[in-house]
Amino acid sequence: MxxxxxxxxxxxxxxxxxxxxxxxxxxxxxxxxxxxxxxxxxxxxxxxxxxxxxxxxxxxxxxxxxxxxxxxxxxWSGQFGSIATIRKHQALWSTDVQGINWVRSVLLRKLAGQLEVLLRATADSMLDLGTEVGRIQRTYEQFSNWRYQGELLPDIAATFRGWEGTASRFYFRGLAQLLPSPFYFSLRSRRPALDPFNALLNYLYGFLYAQVELSLMKAGLDPYTGVLHADEYKRPTLVFDVIELYRPWAETVALQLCTSGTVNTGHFTDATEKEGFYLQAAGKPAVVNTMLSYLDEKMPLAGKNRSRRFKIDLDAQQLAQSLKDFTPLHRII
CATH class of the missing domain: 3.100.10.20 (CRISPR-associated endonuclease Cas1, N-terminal domain)
Known part of the structure; x- marks a missing residue:
């Protein structure tokens, strides 16, 4: 609830x-x-x-x-869930080649999730998303084949963002074709959201941000020390990195809500130039409850059936555990 x-x-x-x-x-x-x-x-x-x-x-x-x-x-309690050693190592890890390789693994998992969303949705339909799927697969191969060759951290981050951005454009183009016509959109928009579907995505992403941040803090990680996203005042950059793992979950729920008719365009305000579209109160209970039910669904995990919510906690705990034993390899600045 x-x-x-x-x-x-x-x-x-x-x-x-x-x-x-x-x-x-x-x-x-x-x-x-x-x-x-x-x-x-x-x-x-x-x-x-x-x-x-x-x-x-x-x-x-x-x-x-x-x-x-x-x-x-x-x-939250203001107390991290583990010893300070994790956060001391995290600062070193964030500028080490091992941190970059972790980001690469995150983006590979995100791309795999995007492919799963498109392939599952088109399995029983006549819709052809071969172009979109093919471009995401090529990006997946780019990340798989990448190896550190002495580049500076800003250059690596720019390369990764460029690859991921290209794949996302094709992904959202494919996602738009799976939606009922009232929810069709041409471009991914954040704030302001330029259409109801992007407003729904923004709301679901915001919901996930809170879940991810809490899991990181419980594991003893500093949400404000990320790798791919540049340090900014009051910006939890590790949350921005980690949430990439779970964005396909929010997109799956958004697709389900729209195609099932659980939400309709009447659940969203009309756009204004400054604020764009956003979800109204009447639509929020169904959206939040559907997302919570999705997070509580069981999935195979290490030989057991565990909830997706547990998976977020487990990913954070595994990252924290790896940082306990972290030894710097090669600093990238």
Whole structure:
């Protein structure tokens, strides 16, 4: 269950070990901790210290939303989940050839996920996406065959971004052809979103950002020390790197929501020049619940069936473990 609170004057507190919601014009409600996966707070909503403490103790993300209900931050304990050695090594790793090779593995997995999305969606249809699939496959081969040859880090990052950007253009061109006509789009747009489908993607990506950031912090990693994305003030660059692994999940959910009719264009505002399209409150419960259900679905993992949510945690833990034993090999600056 997700608690999406956007009613002005709503207050979230605790009662008898449960979250307790008080609304101005509705009956109070209580929610067992075990049922709550995420708490999202829009403007005009209040939360008590006890409710924040209960969420932190149970690793439930509290996501703060801006006026357009885009995620702008989350509440967490302020304590990383492991020893400082990991973060000391992480700073060295981020400028080492081993960090670059990790980024390459991330982008390879992302490309594999994109191919899976297109091939699965076209398996039972007459749609021909051979051009798009072929271009992504060639990019996959470029990354597979890349080897470090003494380049500077900015040059490597530019090369990787160029390859990945080309593959993404073909990928989204293919994705657009799989959508019902009201959701068709010509270009990937971020902020502002120029069409309803891109607004839906932006919303789902924002949802994943919070999940990834929390997993990194629980594993003891610094979300602000990335590799591919350049350091920027108040920008969690490692989150930007890691989320590439899971973008195909958000795109799968977005495709499912649109093709099934669960969301329609009436769930989105009309575009404005400054703000573009964005998802309205009426469509958010279905979108968030579908995403949560997708994350909770089991998938084969190390011989067991584990949820996708567990996979995010496991990836973060495996990265943290590798950094515990990290020994610099070749610094790239």
């Amino acid at each position: 997700q608690l999406f609170l956007d009613s002005y004057g709503a207050f979230l507190g605790t009662r008898d070990g449960m979250f307790h919601l008080r609304l101005r014009q509705a009956e109070d409600r209580s929610f067992p901790v075990r049922d709550v996966k995420i708490i999202m707070l829009a403007q005009g909503v209040s939360i008590s210290a006890n409710a924040m403490r209960l969420a932190i103790e149970n690793s439930i993300p509290i996501i703060l939303l801006d006026r357009l209900e885009h995620p702008i931050g989350q509440v």
